[in-house]
Amino acid sequence: MSLLAIDNLSLHFGGVRAVEDVSFRVEPQEVFTLIGPNGAGKTSIFNLISRIYDAHAGRIAFEGRDITAIAPHEVAQRGIARTFQNVELFEHATVLENLLLGRHVRFRTRLPFELLFTPSVRAEERAHREKVEEVIDFLELQHYRDSRTGNLPYGVRKVVELGRALASGPKLLLLDEPSSGLNTEETEEMSFWIEDITQELGITVLMIEHDMALVREVSDRVLALNYGRIIAAGDVESVQAHPEVVRAYLGE
Amino acid sequence: MHVVRKTSYEQDMQLFAHRGVAFWYGVLVLAALLAPLALNTYYLSLLTFVCVYAVAGVGLMLLTGYAGQVSLGHAAFLAAGAYTEAILQAHGIPFVLSLPAAAAVAAALGLAVGIPALRLTGIYLAVATLAFAFIVEEILTRWESVTRGNFGIAVEPLAIGPLSFDAEWKFYYLAFGVLAATLLAARNLLRTKTGRALVALRDSAIAAQSFGVHLAWYKTVAFGLSAGLTGLAGALYAHKIAFISPEQFTVMVSVELLVIVVVGGLGSLHGAVFGAAFIVVLPQAIVLAKSAFGISGGGQAAVDSGVFGLLLLLFMLYEAQGLYGRWIKVRYYLELFPFYRRATFRRQKTYARTERLQ
Amino acid sequence: MRAFVEFSQQVLSGAALGCIYALIALGFVLIYKATEVVNFAQGELMMLGAFLGYTFISLFGLPFWLGLPLAVVCMAGIGGLLDRIVVRPIVGQPVFAIVMVTLGMGFVARSGASLVPAWGVDTHVFSTPFTGKVTSIGPLVASHDQLAIMATTAALVAVLFLFFRYTRIGIAMQAASQNQLAAYYVGIPVKAICSLIWGLSAAVAAVAGILLAPIVFVHANMGFIGLKAFPAAVLGGFGSIPGAIAGGLVIGVVESLAGFYLPEGFKDVAAYVVLLLVLAIRPQGLFGEGLRKKV
Numbered sequence: 052m053s054l055l056a057i058d059n060l061s062l063h064f065g066g067v068r069a070v071e072d073v074s075f076r077v078e079p080q081e082v083f084t085l086i087g088p089n090g091a092g093k094t095s096i097f098n099l100i101s102r103i104y105d106a107h108a109g110r111i112a113f114e115g116r117d118i119t120a121i122a123p124h125e126v127a128q129r130g131i132a133r134t135f136q137n138v139e140l141f142e143h144a145t146v147l148e149n150l151l152l153g154r155h156v157r158f159r160t161r162l163p164f165e166l167l168f169t170p171s172v173r174a175e176e177r178a179h180r181e182k183v184e185e186v187i188d189f190l191e192l193q194h195y196r197d198s199r200t201g202n203l204p205y206g207v208r209k210v211v212e213l214g215r216a217l218a219s220g221p222k223l224l225l226l227d228e229p230s231s232g233l234n235t236e237e238t239e240e241m242s243f244w245i246e247d248i249t250q251e252l253g254i255t256v257l258m259i260e261h262d263m264a265l266v267r268e269v270s271d272r273v274l275a276l277n278y279g280r281i282i283a284a285g286d287v288e289s290v291q292a293h294p295e296v297v298r299a300y301l302g303e
Numbered sequence: 304m305h306v307v308r309k310t311s312y313e314q315d316m317q318l319f320a321h322r323g324v325a326f327w328y329g330v331l332v333l334a335a336l337l338a339p340l341a342l343n344t345y346y347l348s349l350l351t352f353v354c355v356y357a358v359a360g361v362g363l364m365l366l367t368g369y370a371g372q373v374s375l376g377h378a379a380f381l382a383a384g385a386y387t388e389a390i391l392q393a394h395g396i397p398f399v400l401s402l403p404a405a406a407a408v409a410a411a412l413g414l415a416v417g418i419p420a421l422r423l424t425g426i427y428l429a430v431a432t433l434a435f436a437f438i439v440e441e442i443l444t445r446w447e448s449v450t451r452g453n454f455g456i457a458v459e460p461l462a463i464g465p466l467s468f469d470a471e472w473k474f475y476y477l478a479f480g481v482l483a484a485t486l487l488a489a490r491n492l493l494r495t496k497t498g499r500a501l502v503a504l505r506d507s508a509i510a511a512q513s514f515g516v517h518l519a520w521y522k523t524v525a526f527g528l529s530a531g532l533t534g535l536a537g538a539l540y541a542h543k544i545a546f547i548s549p550e551q552f553t554v555m556v557s558v559e560l561l562v563i564v565v566v567g568g569l570g571s572l573h574g575a576v577f578g579a580a581f582i583v584v585l586p587q588a589i590v591l592a593k594s595a596f597g598i599s600g601g602g603q604a605a606v607d608s609g610v611f612g613l614l615l616l617l618f619m620l621y622e623a624q625g626l627y628g629r630w631i632k633v634r635y636y637l638e639l640f641p642f643y644r645r646a647t648f649r650r651q652k653t654y655a656r657t658e659r660l661q
Numbered sequence: 662m663r664a665f666v667e668f669s670q671q672v673l674s675g676a677a678l679g680c681i682y683a684l685i686a687l688g689f690v691l692i693y694k695a696t697e698v699v700n701f702a703q704g705e706l707m708m709l710g711a712f713l714g715y716t717f718i719s720l721f722g723l724p725f726w727l728g729l730p731l732a733v734v735c736m737a738g739i740g741g742l743l744d745r746i747v748v749r750p751i752v753g754q755p756v757f758a759i760v761m762v763t764l765g766m767g768f769v770a771r772s773g774a775s776l777v778p779a780w781g782v783d784t785h786v787f788s789t790p791f792t793g794k795v796t797s798i799g800p801l802v803a804s805h806d807q808l809a810i811m812a813t814t815a816a817l818v819a820v821l822f823l824f825f826r827y828t829r830i831g832i833a834m835q836a837a838s839q840n841q842l843a844a845y846y847v848g849i850p851v852k853a854i855c856s857l858i859w860g861l862s863a864a865v866a867a868v869a870g871i872l873l874a875p876i877v878f879v880h881a882n883m884g885f886i887g888l889k890a891f892p893a894a895v896l897g898g899f900g901s902i903p904g905a906i907a908g909g910l911v912i913g914v915v916e917s918l919a920g921f922y923l924p925e926g927f928k929d930v931a932a933y934v935v936l937l938l939v940l941a942i943r944p945q946g947l948f949g950e951g952l953r954k955k956v
Contacts, residue, residue, distance in 0.1 A: 101512075101513050103509065123512045123513070124515050124516055124517040125515070127515030128515055132514070139510035140507065140510070141502055141505075141506035141507060143506055143570060144502050144506065148499055152500070152502075152514060153514055155500060155503075155515045155516055158496040160496050162524065165491060165496065165497050166491055166492055167491065168491040168494070172495055173316065176495060177316070180315060180316070215514070219514060371757070373757050375760075419940070419941045423940060423944050426899065429760050430895055430936065431940050433888065433933075434891075434892065434932075434937055435933070435937065437888075437929075438933050441926055441930045445926040554888075558764060558768070569757075605771070605772045605776065605782060606772060606776070608768050609768060609769050609771070609772020609773060610772070611768060612765040612766065612769040612772065613765065613768075613769050615765035615768070616761075616765030616766060616769065619758050619762045619765065620747070620751065
């Protein structure tokens with residue numbers, strides 16, 4: 052069974068067809084990449100999966116269950132985590148706190164007990180902090196753990212955002228342009244992490260990316276979009292060579 | 304600068320960062336407990352007011368400073384607490400029941416505002432809470448059978464069973480106790496799931512939602528807790544001031560509460576206490592300054608509100624972190640001297656067009 | 662028939678008051694559109710305008726038609742200065758900071774006005790050429806003050822419409838309010854435009870204040886009426902000039918009717934009740950568009 056199944060998905064803003072009849076499947080453990088020029092509807096697809104937007108037509112199923120119309124905060128409970136194109140961290144909180152928030156759905160503590168900080172709350176906090184420290188070690192963020200994320204360099208913030216997503220222990224990770232704003236070295240590092248995430252942690256990755264070197268490096272399959280429609284799908288080489296894709300990027 | 308070397312995860316969850324901090328808080332609590340011995344009734348009374356305002360300040364701080372929801376209507380919750388306490392007491396309900404009831408009524412009112420306010424953000428929320436406070440004020444004036452309207456209600460001194468809080472020092476201990484409990488509960492909240500969710504809601508609602516934070520639930524929680532604490536403060540306020548009438552709960556009071564959190568320092572519990580101390584001391588200082596400069600006329604209230612406004616403005620423009628932020632900077636300056644750089648605390652500006660109606 | 666005349670009379674006086682709300686709301690909207698600043702001190706700008714009018718006309722004894730433009734020009738200058746000194750540093754800060762700063766500005770203005778020796782905390786009156794005259798329209802009676810308010814509002818809206826539509830500066834202002842960065846890149850002096858808009862908005866407030874003076878007296882606290890213009894602006898969606906006018910009229914009429922038909926007390930809160938009802942149904946106001954942050 053596919054991990055994520057998207058069928059005939061459409062999203063319209065007034066007359067603009069941001070996403071039009073898009074269908075694809077993401078299989079467990081693969082890195083699936085969406086490419087396409089700006090405004091092709093890639094981020095809109097992410098926002099549809101995260102339920103920030105309501106689809107006008109079509110169906111999104113995760114692990115065989117329909118998630119097209121669930122509440123936005125339930126998406127994380129199902130095991131989907133994401134990053135954002137322009138980094139949406141909690142700027143006034145520390146790296147550690149950001150990562151802990153990533154585990155939000157896994158906490159079982161209740162408000163009255165939190166106010167009293169009962170031993171059971173303490174024990175649960177402790178257990179989750181151990182998980183978060185594992186992520187901090189994995190992404191080598193020890194140096195920054197107590198810094199406010201708002202003060203960190205952009206490259207580090209992208210890693211923290213990745214960390215927050217990993218801390219939630221997702222089955223599917225949505226990465227929205229993981230390399231944007233990073234220099235060559237940082238991009239290289241990012242590609243190693245993405246490989247580690249799939250191979251070591253066994254997490255499936257659905258990614259939007261413009262950097263074709265990174266795409267080639269990590270992707271198992273690629274889907275090209277233009278004007279909200281699928282123009283090509285398959286392995287990296289065939290999609291890149293597809294005449295429609297060349298035309299979309301270079302114009303007529 | 305004291306660098307804490309962490310050797311266990313427990314350390315991040317401690318109430319105090321290290322033993323030195325715990326020690327100084329101990330000294331502070333001791334000083335507060337001994338204050339009645341050293342201060343005369345007048346100064347002790349001021350200190351009691353600081354405790355009462357600080358409880359309300361913590362309430363508003365949770366909502367505005369942590370969850371990032373502006374409220375221009377907190378006077379209404381203060382009034383709800385004060386009137387509930389006064390009316391219940393007049394009916395002979397014991398304080399141990401009436402105090403929680405005051406907090407509960409205010410909290411319920413907070414939920415009543417919070418739920419319709421769920422879909423509102425930024426400016427709409429500010430205006431809606433303002434409108435709500437006006438309506439409550441008008442109800443207090445017109446619902447004479449219960450609130451006695453503009454005649455107001457005289458509030459008897461507090462008594463728990465045979466224990467009467469008639470002397471200033473007794474009431475001070477009560478207020479201090481309530482403040483200490485409030486601060487502890489708020490601190491606990493902030494180091495657990497709900498506290499982090501509130502901060503997340505403030506910093507990026509979209510990201511918070513994507514990580515499973517149920518925005519509506521946490522906004523409601525923030526409103527309820529905040530209103531409840533403010534109501535608690537209102538109940539104490541009613542006893543402290545011994546007489547309540549609608550004109551003590553005007554928009555001006557909502558602004559005073561905002562001054563507490565802004566001048567104290569948004570997003571810090573210290574700030575709520577600093578701000579409360581500030582707002583109690585300021586009118587006294589203005590009186591002194593006016594007599595020193597021989598200014599008369601204008602009326603105390605007019606000058607007070609002008610100075611409050613000016614401070615609100617200046618703090619927002621030049622020290623958005625408030626008194627607490629200033630204190631941190633001074634401490635860093637002394638600790639790092641001569642290596643302190645202004646850029647350490649430079650504010651980042653965001654020019655996001657989408658700030659509007661986000 | 663009598664009931665209908667009473668009703669119409671209430672609607673008429675409500676509309677006159679509503680025009681004042683509309684003018685203040687117009688000031689909010691102008692500033693909000695251009696700078697995304699919500700000016701909680703708009704009512705105080707109106708108060709200052711009224712006081713300046715009082716000073717020029719009553720204290721200095723200038724003729725009304727000289728005192729009025731003088732007060733308006735002075736207020737325009739004050740508005741521009743406020744933008745320059747107080748508002749510019751906080752543009753781009755979160756909404757909260759902006760609310761606090763403008764709220765603070767309002768308090769300072771109110772307190773400042775009450776400290777000016779000739780103004781103080783007393784109420785003042787000054788007469789306009791319209792004071793004390795009435796015109797009958799069929800069975801209805803309208804004071805000239807009310808008619809002047811309505812005529813001026815209509816004229817101002819028409820002038821502003823032409824200004825934004827046809828003048829170079831007006832078009833530049835529209836551009837700046839749509840996208841500051843883009844306007845800046847195409848060579849529009851955005852900062853100067855913002856100051857101009859603040860000036861314009863303060864000038865409109867001054868006109869409102871002077872027109873209102875014969876009806877409610879000049880007083881340091883008269884700016885509180887600005888808080889009623891908020892519901893008007895919110896009703897109109899906060900970004901739309903016709904919306905602000907419509908919102909102001911609705912609030913004015915509702916308030917007037919509530920004062921006449923409902924028990925005492927309802928008049929003062931009618932505006933806020935309407936506001937809460939509207940926000941409960943449409944969180945972005947009647948004419949507002951629901952924008953959300955892009956991620």
